[in-house]
Amino acid sequence: MASSFLQGVEISATQFLHIFQHYDKDGNGFIEGKELQSFIRELQQARRQAGLELTDQMKAFLQECEKNADRKIGIVELVQILPTEENFLLFFRQQLKSCTEFMQAWRRYDADHSGYIEADELKNFLKDLLLKAQMTYDDKKLDEYTAATLKIFDSNGDGKLCLAEMARLLPDEQNFLLRFQGVKMPRKEFNKVFELYDRDESGYMDETELDALLKHLCEKNKKALEEADLPLYKSSIMALSDGGKLYRTELALVLCADD
Ligand SMILES: [Ca+2]
Ligand SMILES: [Ca+2]
Ligand SMILES: [Ca+2]
Ligand SMILES: [Ca+2]
Structure with a gap:
């Protein structure tokens, strides 16, 4: 069924979701390796059968795949390749270009x-994006x-989106949250x-306290985190704060592993 959608000139949001789920067989949020090979094969077949040329985006993408065997595509990239009737996912991308904007949203x-x-919160979010x-x-x-x-991003199927799930909307280079996945600690x-770095025991972190904590984390996790990106980490995490007060609950979204 999914491959027949590939023939369509424009596909709807629901069809798009079916396509992604169909090809992401192991459900890891990316179409890669064998999954990508069958996607490309069936895309070419479908376009041929429908008497349609590949679009410029599709051609560019195929060339890239030939050069790079490790190429994988996430959901937002797939939107850019397939002509979607309503590029609803691209609205997110347009509005949330940086990690800081994402955290503020x-x-x-x-x-x-x-x-x-x-x-219900997601619905409000989408409504505002459509209005904009x-x-x-x-x-x-x-x-x-x-x-x-919701279905696309809810990887663990609990019916709601956590920060890491939603962060898949961000381009990889902006997605510092992916790097923090490996740094998360038990509650x-x-x-x-938190208590150690909340030096003045105010119950929240200010920017200076957060800075010290992040430096410590960078040193401890040289493989995952880059000291050069510290300003990016800091501004993105501070975007979760309440007027410069970063409380435990908000910092936990980034640093605490789910219980
Ligand atoms: Ca996959
Ligand atoms: Ca909520
Ligand atoms: Ca979820
Ligand atoms: Ca403090």
């Missing part, structure tokens, strides 16, 4: 501060986008670290 839309974006992009939509469309977006250790 996270803070705004996690309205109940649960540490997750639930379906001056797209017309009705409530039914908005529900479709919300359901599709107990996290609490200890």
Whole structure:
């Protein structure tokens, strides 16, 4: 079924989701290796059968794959390759270009501060994006986008989005959260670290305290973190703060492994 969608001139958000899930057989959020080979083969077949040329984006992508055997594609890249009727995922990309903008948006839309974006919060998020992009939509469309977006990014299937799941929207080079995945610590250790670096015991970290903590983490995790990117880490994490006060709950989103 998914491969027949590849023939379409334009595909809908729901069809797009089917395609991605169909080819990402191991469900790791990327189409790579054998998965990518079968995607490319079936894409070419489908276009041929439909009497359509490959688009310029598709051609450029295939050339890139020939050069780079380790090439893998994430969901947002797939949107750029396939002609999607409503490029709803690209709205995110356009609005959230940097990690700092992403974190600010996270803070705004996690309205109940649960540490997750639930379906109703995601719907508000999408609504604002559509308004900004001056797209017309009705409530039914908005529900479709919300359901599709939730399914695409909810890797652990708990029906809500955590920070790391949502961060897949970011381009890899901006996605410092991926690097922090390997640095996350168990709750107990996290609490200890928080208390150690909250030097004045104010109950929150200010920028100077966070700076000291991040330096320590960079030294300890030379493989995962780059000291040169410290300003990026700091500004992105501080975007979660409440007017410069970074509380435990917010820092835990980045540094605490789920219990
Ligand atoms: Ca995969
Ligand atoms: Ca929430
Ligand atoms: Ca989830
Ligand atoms: Ca403090």
